[in-house]
Amino acid sequence: MRLLLLIIIALIALVLVNRALSNARRTIQAKQAEERAQATKSIPMTQCSHCGVHIPENEAVHYKNKTWCSLEHAKSADKV
Known part of the structure; x- marks a missing residue:
């Protein structure tokens, strides 16, 4: 009887x-999942007025x- 009671208590504990x-796993x-969602948020892209490359x-x-x-391309606007 005691053995049966111990087994039941052990199963309940498990x-x-x-x-x-x-x-805890959930x-x-x-x-x-929340961190991954925040990491994959998109950043708007824009195009350089000098060379046309797309940058954030x-x-x-x-x-x-x-x-x-770049600053060099911005300075080139003064030369034109």
């Missing part, structure tokens, strides 16, 4: 531990109401 681990997977908007040089890929 089920509870398994549920806790499963919930939480970690949800956080990882946040890396572009803005000068004289135009967009340039």
Whole structure:
């Protein structure tokens, strides 16, 4: 009788531990999915007025109401 009771208690403990681990895994997977979604957000692209290369908007040089890929190309606007 005692052996049966110990086996039942052990099985209940295993089920509870398994549920806790499963919930922890789901939480970690949800956080990882959210991080992946944030990492894949797109950045607007713009075209250089001198050479035509496309670059991310946040890396572009803005000068004289135009967009340039580098400071050298922006300075070339003064020479023209």
